[in-house]
Amino acid sequence: MEIKQKIESQLNEYPAILYMKGTPQFPQCGFSSRVVTILKRIGEPFAYVNVLAEPAVREHLPKISDWPTFPQLFINGELVGGCDIIEEMDQQGELAPLFEGLIWPEEDNA
Numbered sequence: 001m002e003i004k005q006k007i008e009s010q011l012n013e014y015p016a017i018l019y020m021k022g023t024p025q026f027p028q029c030g031f032s033s034r035v036v037t038i039l040k041r042i043g044e045p046f047a048y049v050n051v052l053a054e055p056a057v058r059e060h061l062p063k064i065s066d067w068p069t070f071p072q073l074f075i076n077g078e079l080v081g082g083c084d085i086i087e088e089m090d091q092q093g094e095l096a097p098l099f100e101g102l103i104w105p106e107e108d109n110a
C-alpha cells in the first residue's frame, strides 16, 4: 500500500490516534511523553503509531497534516495538534470532551 493511503487508512480507522516517538509504554521523546501522560489521565482509548519505527510515516505525515513535528494527535481524522496545543487544550478543559462519543471499529471476531 502506498504510504499516503496507509496513513489515510489509519486516520479513517482510528477515531483517536497519536503519531508519536516511541510507544505509550516507552515514549522516546519528552514531547510525546507529555502528551501520553495527559491521554492516560483522560483514560480514553487511543491508537498510536511509533514514527521512529515507521520512517516513511515520519517523512510523509507532515506533508498530509501540514504540521512539521511529532507528536501529532488526530481525532476523527482531524489534526488536533502537537504537545503545546494538547497541553493548552487540556488546561482549558477542552481536550477530554473531544474523546466523548468516539466510535471505535468492532473487533473482527470472524
Ligand SMILES: N[C@@H](CCC(=O)N[C@@H](CS)C(=O)NCC(=O)O)C(=O)O
Residues within 6 Å of the ligand: 021, 029, 031, 058, 068, 069, 070, 071, 081, 082, 083, 084, 085
Ligand atoms: N512544539 C512542538 C514540539 C515537538 C517537537 O519539536 N518535535 C520535534 C522533536 S521530537 C520533531 O518532531 N521534529 C521532527 C522529527 O523529528 O521528525 C509541539 O508542540 O509538539
